[in-house]
Amino acid sequence: MVDHRIRIRHLRCFLETARLGSLSAAAGVLNVSQPAASKTIRELEDILGKPLFDRTHRRLALTSVGRVFQQHAGAAMAELSRAQSLVMDTPSQITRLSVGVLPTAATSLMPRAALAFRDSHPNCLLRVSTGPNWLLMSQLRESSLDLVVGRMGNAEVMQHLSFHHLYSEDIAAVVRPGHSLIDTDQPMGALEGYPLLLPPPGAVIAPLVRALLSRHGVTSQSAAFESVSLAFGRRVVQSSDAVWFISRGVVEDELDAGTLRALPLGNDLRGGPIGISMRSDGVLTDEQTGLIRALENARTDLRPLGQSKS
Template sequence: MKLSSGSLPQRIKFRHLICFLEIARLKSVVKAADVLSLSQPAVSKTLHELEEILGVGLFDRSHRNVSLTRFGEVFLQYAGTSVTALRQGVDSIGQARASGQVIVKVGALPTASARVLPRAVKLFAEESLGSKTRIVTGPNAYLMGALRLGDVDFVIGRMAEPETMAGFSFEHLYSERVVFVARRDHPLLSIRPFDFAAISQYPVLTPPPGSVIRPLVERFLVTYGIGALRDEVETVSESFGRSYTRSSDAVWIISEGVVAEDVADGALTHLPLDTAQMLGPVGLTKRANIPLSLPAELLIQAIRDGARNL
C-alpha cells in the first residue's frame, strides 16, 4: 500500500505511536498491552493499522521476542521524537497556565542520584529561576524508555547498548567502578587469606538482568570460578540494599558512588578485591534532535561541574 506523505498525518494517530514505542521498548506485544492497560488483540490491531498505513512491516515476529525490522529501527527514531515533542508542547502550555514554572525532569541511576545530582540540584536551585526539578530513578532500560517517550528530559546513567541508542546522544561525564561491600564486621573479612569464593555462603545483592552493569558482574564472578549464587537478591533499590547490607551478612554488588558515604562513615566497607575491570562510563544521554529548555540546560551544566570535581 503506497500513500502520499500528505495523507499520513490524517491517518496516523497518537495511539499508533504509543503502541509502537511500547512494543519496541518491551520487545513484546503482551507486555506492551499490560503496560498500556489494553487487551493483546487491541494492541495487535493498532500495530497492524500502523503497518498498513506505512506499507511496511515494523517488527519481526518470527522469534519469541519481537524485534524491529530495519524499517522499524528508522521509524523508531521519528516516532520517539514526535511523541516527545508533542508531550513537551502539552507540558509547556500546562505549566505556563498553572504557574509559569518549568519542570526539569531528570532520569537518574541510583549511583548518579547519590553522587552528582545533590550538589547539581543545589546549585540549580540557587539560580532562582522559579523552575522545579523532578528526579526519576530506576534501571537504565526503564530510564531510556522514559527518555524516548518524553517522560524525562535527559538521563544520567550508564551508556546503553548500541542497538538502543538510535536517536540519542551520549556525553561521558566520569567513570565509576562496581564494588563489593559488606558491613565492616562481616565474617568474610575475618578470613586470612581472604577467600572470595566464600561469598557464595552468604546472601548477595546483585543488579537484575537487563541492567547495564549486570554483564560486568557476571563476567567478574565467572573469572573467579563462581557460578550461580545460592542466595541471590536482585535489586536496584538503594534504600533496601543499604538497610539489608547493614543489618545482615549480605554482600552488596553496587556502583561505587551509591555507597561512597556509607564507606566513608564506616558503616560499610569494600571487600579486598581488585574490581578495576568493572570500570564503566557514566554520562548524560539526551535525545539527539529535541532542544532542551533553558532551565534543563542550566541543570546539565551544574551536573557537568559536579562531575569534574569527582
C-alpha cells in the same frame, strides 16, 4: 509532508506498544480494548507500508524500521507535548524536564544537581524516575525521558543515543563492619560459604561482576540475592555475612559513615564511565543544558569516588 491519515491515536498506541512490548499492556494503559489497539497498529503499518513489529515471538519486538519510527515519532510527540504545555502554562511559563537516574547516581550526584538546577531554573518541574537501565534507555529513545544519568550502556543499547562523560566509578564489594573478610588479603578467593548479593541481569554492571566472579572460580548461580536497591542491600548486608557487589556511588555515604565496609579488590573491578545519555538527533533545550551544567558542577564538588575523607 505527513500523511493526513496518521492520527495522534496511531502514534500513542505505537509508542506504548513499543515501550511495553505487548498489545494487551498498551491497550490497558490507553484504556481501549486489545482488538482496537491491534487494529490501530495495523492501520499505521498499512499507512507506512512497512511492518513495525516482529510478531514471531511472544513479546512484540520492533523491526529495524520500527526502531527508526519510534525514535522520531517519540521525539515529535514530546515536542508536541512541550508546545502544548508552554501555551497552556502561559503566563507562568512552567516547563518540565523528565530524567531517568540509575542507582549509582541517585544518592549523591543527582540530588546535588537537582537542588542547584532548581536555583537556576525555578519555573521548571524536574521529574526524576529510577528503574533498570534497559527501561530508562527505552523511555529515552521514545522521548518519555529527556535525559538518563548513570552508566554507559553497551553498543546496542546506545544506538541512536549519545553519551556525555562525567567521571569513572569503581564497583565495590561491601560487607558489614566486623565481617571476617575485611582483613583477608585475597577476599575473592574466600567467598565460598558467604551469601552473595549480585546486580540482576538487567543492571549495567551485571556482566562486569559476573566476569570477575568467573575469573575467581565463583559461579553466579551461588548468589543468594539479586538487587541494586540501597534500602534492601544495606539492610541485608548489615544484618548478615552477605557480600554485596554494587557500584560504589550507591553506597558512598554508607562507606563514609562506616556503616558499610568495602573489601580490598585492588584493580579487579576498574572504574566504568558514568555520565548523561541523550538522543543523538535531539536539540538540547535550555532546561536540558542547565541540568547538564548542574550535573557537571555537582560532580566537581564531590570528592573523587573511592578516596577517603581527610
